[in-house]
Amino acid sequence: MTVNYLTVQALTKYIKRKFEVDPYLREVYVKGELSNVKLHTSGHIYFTLKDEKSQIQAVMYARNANALKFKPENGMKVMIQGDVNVYESSGRYQLYANDIQPDGVGSLHIAFEQLKKELEARGYFKPEFKQPIVKFPKKIGVITAKTGAAIRDILSTLKRHYPIAEVVVIPTLVQGKNAAPQIAEAIKRANEVGQIDTLIVGRGGGSIEDLWAFNEEIVAQAIFESHIPIISAVGHETDVTITDFVADLRAPTPTGAAKMAVPDQIELMQYIMSLKARVFNQTQGILKHERARLNRVQNSYTMQYPDRLYRPFIEQLARLDEQLDHYTKRTIERSKNQQMQLTERLRAQNPIKEVQFLKQSIDQMTTKLSYLAQHQVEQKRQLLFNNVRSLEILNPLAIMTRGYAILYEEKNVVKSIEQIKVDQNLKLKLADGQANVKVLEITKSEGK
Structure with missing residues (x-):
């Protein structure tokens, strides 16, 4: 009897065909625990699905993996929908996952906790990175849907509490697949425009799916990098999103965010009135102090005999006048003596060259002496003028x-x-x- 031996490839193809025609293996639902999870750079996810007694190799291709809201991790209990087939190269059968859902806890909840943990490790939630909200803003930016209860509540609250602030609305999607990129882009655009003091980012209430755009990493990144202080105003008070942790301030509702962004008119008026009272009291104190000083001056000996106040200045002016006269006479006398000495020397020697030299020296000295005398006289005259001016200013009788x-x-x-x-x-x-x-x-x- 002749035996026909199959090649390994032929046998593998036969087994693979059996798997493909089996209707029970075309769509399977299986649950277990993830292990050996590998997130490939291509986007594919390779892992092992196991329970207490068995395990099976599995793969999820990038086209399906990109739709997951969470990141698969070792030890995670999951439910998988997919099909079972043979991988020809290794001859192993494996599970090809089309969808993965957490077993017991929702995928969105897991995704929320995973991103929260990752951003917290990066320092996105640290208090030292929080910016203070401007106390008296001139311009407020609002990033939300252009219609709906949220924008109406924010605008009406701002107008009622602080109507002098300019409000700039930057409309954007707040729900759906394209919402997160649009919100992030709106935040960046507000920072580029400049002159906005405070940003309110949020929307009204809804399910976790409705609010999911505010749990995306791209939005958290834009809030963290914003140079403008941001108030998160997402949903109701019980709703918590990633933006609440990253933002500089979290408001329970959009209306609450508007109140936090501006001072209350009544409180502001009370503050102004308190400042007015302080200024009035301080002014009264200064007036009382200066009035007491004036009374002391008016009752002083100087005010009873005001002419004695400027008597020392008159005496000083007299002394300066005497000094000026003495200096002028002494300078002129010295000049005459020098001229006489030079004349005597010329008469004794009488050489022509020396006469010329001495004559030139005399002219130079005469010019210099005249300049110095004039300069000194001008200085003394200016000093006398300044002292007279000071005397006139200080003279209490001038007002009379x-x-x-x-x-x-x-x-x-x-x-x-x-x-x-x-x-x-x-x-x-x-x-x-x-x-x-x-x-x-x-x-x-x-x-x-």
Whole structure:
């Protein structure tokens, strides 16, 4: 009997054909634990699916792997839908996964926790990277859908609480496959525009699937890199997204975000009134202090005898005038002596060249002497002028030339009508003298 031996390839192809025609292996649903998970650079995922007694090799190609919301990890309990076939090169059968779902916990929840853990390790949630929200913003940016309850609530709240702020709405998708890239692009565009003090990024409530755009890494990256402080305003108070952790401030609702972005009008008015009261009190204190100083000056010995205030300056001017006269005479006398010495020398020697030289020297000295004398006189004149100006400024009687006068009772300056009475004799000091006056009538000013 002749035996026909099959090649390995033929046998493998036969077995593979059996797998392909078996309807139970074309679509299988199997659950187990992941191990030996390898995420290939091509996007394919290679892993082993096992339970307590058996294991099977498995692969998920990139076209299906890219649709997963989470990243498969070792030890994860999963449910897989796919088909079983033979890999000819190795002769092994393996599971080809079309879809993977977590067993017991939703894929979105796992994806959320995975991204949260990864971003936290990068430092995206650290307090030192949080920017303070501008207290009195001039321009506020709002990134959300152009229609819906969220944008209406934000705009109405901003107008009611802080109408002086300019609001710039940057509309974008907030739900669906293309929402996350659009939100990230809107944040970058707001930073490029400039002059925006605060950004509100968010939307109204919904399911975890509806809010998923705010759990994408691309949005978290854009928020972290923003130079403008960002308030996260996603969903209701119980909804928590990745943007809440990365943003500089988290608001429970879009309306709450609008309130956090601006000061309250009533609180602002109270703050202004408190500042006004502080300024008034400080001003009153300064006026009281300066009034007391003025009273001390008016009651001082100098104000009773104001002419004695500038008496030292008159004496100083006299001394300077004497010094100037003495210096001028001494300089002229020295010049005459030098001229006489030169003349005597010329008469004794009388050489022509020396006469010319000496004559030239005399001319130079005369010119220099004249310049020095003129310079000194000008300096002294300027000094005298400055001292006279200072004296005029400091002279308390100067104001009297404009029609003011000082009233004395004995030696005391009269500052109030409470100090005088009818028929009392007083002394009135004027700019060019004084006069004795008698009080005929006293009229008190209103409100005093």
